[in-house]
Amino acid sequence: MNVTYTHQSICSLKGSTVDISCFYTHPSWHNVTEVSWFSKWESGVTNDLSQDPEYADRVKYHRQTDKDSTLKITDLRERDSTEYKLRFKTVNAEWGYTFSGTTLSVTGLQVEVTPATVTEGQRVTLACRTVCTLIDNPNPSYIWYKKGQRLTNQNNSLILNPVSSEDAGRYSCAVEGFEDLPSAEETLTVKYGAKNTLASIHLSGEIVEGSSVTLTCSSDANPPVDKYTCYKKNGAHYQSLSYGNTELQHVFSHIQSSDTGEYYCEARNEMGTDRSESINIDVKYAPKSTSVSVNFSGEIVEGSSVTLTCSSDANPPVDKYTLVQEECNLTKASGQSYSITNIISEDRGEYYCEAENKYGRLNSSRVFVDVQYDPKNTSVSVSPSGELVEGSSVTLTCSSDANPPVKRYTWSKKIGYQSISYGNTGPQHVFNHIKSSDTGEYYCEAWNGIKTGTSESINIDVKYGPKNISVSTSPSGEIVEGNSRLDPQQ
Structure with a gap:
């Protein structure tokens, strides 16, 4: 009797199915009553694989004739790697123990990365390895996957030269035809x-x-x-x-x-x-540092041209400026600049700007616009009013509107077509004991260092009782009887 195995050794992928076959001979008068496969020999005792819990659901026996047998193992596991033998029984004996069987090696695919640590720009090789040569496909085509996505390479080595950071990731491989039995994923780490x-x-x-x-x-x-x-x-x-x-x-x-x-x-x-x-x-903010300026150097004289300009720091820029005259709370302009082409005394005063954007508003500090002008509205008043009686106290007061203020007043009295000046006596001319001789027309002049303003005349009429009483005769000389004469009693 003899048992001949088709292969002395077989290499198969983990998870795949393998067929281990053999042929046996026996004398024609020995009828085979039982055929089984085993993998263990312990003290002369063998266990039928079909009865072994580890194999029971994964093995099947096939016979084409009464002299061959095939062991089919599905869902191969690495622990299935061992030697398998056939045992057959006849009426008279058992055979198969002493013959060398078929050694099965179950291998999984493994991805090896060389070098293990790689820097961007270097060369790296990924190899798909098995521990033995597959019996059914000694030169297989390989399938490569990156993050589960199939690549085009079909060699057992995947070369990345130069490697980039985009190549980093999880790689696996499989043998073509066994795509459902890929290797475990191996992570390629690229330093950069x-x-x-x-x-x-x-x-x-x-x-x-x-x-x-x-x-x-x-x-x-x-x-x-x-x-x-x-x-x-x-x-x-x-x-x-x-x-x-x-x-x-x-x-x-x-x-x-x-x-x-x-x-x-x-x-x-x-x-x-x-x-x-x-x-x-770009930080947006309400107006800040709002100010108003006057673009005029020196003193502002009535009749000059003056421009007031508002400015403010804001983001977005100020979309509305308002210039206000403080004393009157009067809006002078809605704009950044306000020009006064012929400034007058009524324009004198404090001004401020209001700046506004979508985030808020802010007023500037006040600026004083001082308009200088000649004395105007110069006039004389008398106190007390009413009749002025000789001997009383009478005060003449000169008033005038001027900027700068009046520095000197001069009083004068008209006498005929001429005037008598009393000199710089101040805004008041006082008659402590007014006399009838003070009767007349008076006026004053106000000077502020720029020009002089002259008032209208005011008439002073001093009332007084009889004075300088005297007796006289007419005609003069000797008085002759019978002449006419002026009788004072008449």
């Missing part, structure tokens, strides 16, 4: 410097002064970024703000207008440094 660094602000609207704003920096790097630095443009240079070791967030808890500007992030790891594109932070 920081890239795709980004500075960002997430807002639903405008950035308004006083609100909270977060500037976030992020970057793609392997190993991860160990330092972020945030910079703000300051003139021709950039100023460092802060840094961290994770995704950087620079928080402006109460952002100010001074925070407006250009920013960028820098990311660094052991492989290199990368910087983001610049982003602009």
